[in-house]
Amino acid sequence: MPKKNAETAGKRPTIRDVAARAGVSVPTVSRVLAGNYPVAPATRSKVLRAMRDLDYVVNAHARALAGATTKTVAFVVDDVTGPFYAYIARGVEQQAASEGRLCLLCTTHGDPERELAVVELMREQHAEAVIVVGGAWDDEHYRERMRYFATALDRSGSRLVLCGRPSPGDDVPATVVHYDNEGGAYAMASHLLSAGHRRISYMGFGEGLTTTDERIRGFKRAHADHGVEVDEALILPGSFTKSSGHELTKKLLAERDDVTAVFAATDMVAAGVLKALREAGVRVPEDMSVVGFDDIPLASDLTPALTTVHVPHEQLGREAVRLALHRGPEVDDRVVLGTHIVVRETVAPPRRR
């Protein structure tokens, strides 16, 4: 039986079919495909015609197998629907596309099992980079795990990128693209302190969460620099949700009357805070100042518009793929992007008591 031929069989045409139809050899077709090798213009157009006639498309898998690189980066998140993640995703996708890469999307729902499965999958796929996004619990177990992921991926020729997470250690073969949580929190707390606030509640403390740790550190450092003592009882544990902000605020209002400002751990929390305040008839910013963190679109849509810390989400995503793709002695492995406060309408000096 002769070699399978797409013109007779009902299958996808292969490079061989194209070669046959154009009357050239297979490698020649491969060369016009790759474009990085001299081919006589006449031959070239014959081949192109044949490809068109046959409606030929290369087989990405065959190509990957034969050595050419895979051209895919993976993007691993807890959940795509968070506005926080969505914008990082956009940055990742944009940069990937502009570098001619495809983007694999994987979600873990915070499940360590799935996280591991995803990493294995990416090893199978030979993804060039695996970008893991979002805060984490900063304990030894986490670092151990990331160290394992990093080396496993490294062995498979791909690169782990930790985005918005702290480095698991300097010797770990991973790229880290982080943003300045502490600096942002410091600036924001200073903003409040400078306006005269002395009793500030931090809402949404998450024990052991890297995001929290870093933000709290900035919060406290600002207090120290302003010579203001931090009231630990005002650092309220909670999750990063609107309802958490809502509950916490109701409770705070019931228990204390000396607090003049709320530093919400995230914009989402701040949204809940504002809601509770509105329900309680507390005016913002006249009676109470409120600030958030993240600068998601919601922040500017709240009433009053939220003063918050801007995190460069999209840029974070873009840098993640850029750094992973262009590695080398010239390029940094660990990067921290700046944050800055965005002043809107939720901060005013405290009222005379």
Add this chain to the structure above:
Amino acid sequence: MPKKNAETAGKRPTIRDVAARAGVSVPTVSRVLAGNYPVAPATRSKVLRAMRDLDYVVNAHARALAGATTKTVAFVVDDVTGPFYAYIARGVEQQAASEGRLCLLCTTHGDPERELAVVELMREQHAEAVIVVGGAWDDEHYRERMRYFATALDRSGSRLVLCGRPSPGDDVPATVVHYDNEGGAYAMASHLLSAGHRRISYMGFGEGLTTTDERIRGFKRAHADHGVEVDEALILPGSFTKSSGHELTKKLLAERDDVTAVFAATDMVAAGVLKALREAGVRVPEDMSVVGFDDIPLASDLTPALTTVHVPHEQLGREAVRLALHRGPEVDDRVVLGTHIVVRETVAPPRRR
């Protein structure tokens, strides 16, 4: 020179290395990998051990080349950051994961060039399904294009899925997962009409957009059924953005004083409407009723909470991959998911004038 061996070279171990280490043949390893063929338990565990020892992972590309299916579905959107898309994405990703599939994410930014490029890419990748999401311009050109995409993908053995878009024609080899725009709009307009509203403005009319066409049709049919004439001057063209709703409302307020309700084309538009109303001191729902469409999370967060039409975003995404993956005579090719109104706080009977 002997065959490359991972234990000596610094490369990824292959199935051959595993075979060697386990003292069996390559096909045997392949069999324990696939699991769908009898292998002696003893041999089996020897192989498993070898794989573990070598930290072996299959090469997805080699596997795809050799015949096993690709196990990837592609998800094509305009922009990941829209809450609308994000939830469909979540559905797609969830279902894909639960069916053991990987999910490719591609964005087009509404650029036809990129859209075409993406489809070609997916042909190269042998994606099992290519899910295209979001409204479209319902003209002959669109149908032509989708027809082309569908047949091109079909020839490559993959399936085009149109999600939240109308069918380009019955003979086209594509799966269509749509939702009931007209029914939702009909129900919502009826809700307003039943409450006594007679002058309702439809804000965010998009000429030739399928989404708009379908919603307007329901809007008009409800009016007809209630014996109320539609004032065409109240159907206001605009984009699906908050600022559009904001602008349109300011203008409407300045020009007309007989309108008692606004039907916003989307929740985003409704958010802008509410903002403009608040700025103008018009109370909702006492002075003006407002409704939206989509039921994105924002809807319940607005003040007052928005009465709107629920679209089953996640389910849309899940069905899209489910139907594409399990095709057959038993399974439907064209599916329309239901919508329903969600009554919250933005509708009341019109005030006596």
Add this chain to the structure above:
DNA sequence: ATGAAAGCGCTAACAG
């Protein structure tokens, strides 16, 4: 139950 042999579709040295 296991091994030998033959590709899947492509790229990559080599020659000419």
Add this chain to the structure above:
DNA sequence: CTGTTAGCGCTTTCAT
């Protein structure tokens, strides 16, 4: 410039 010769790592017949 172009063709020849080898694989990439895996899955399948087909034997044994």
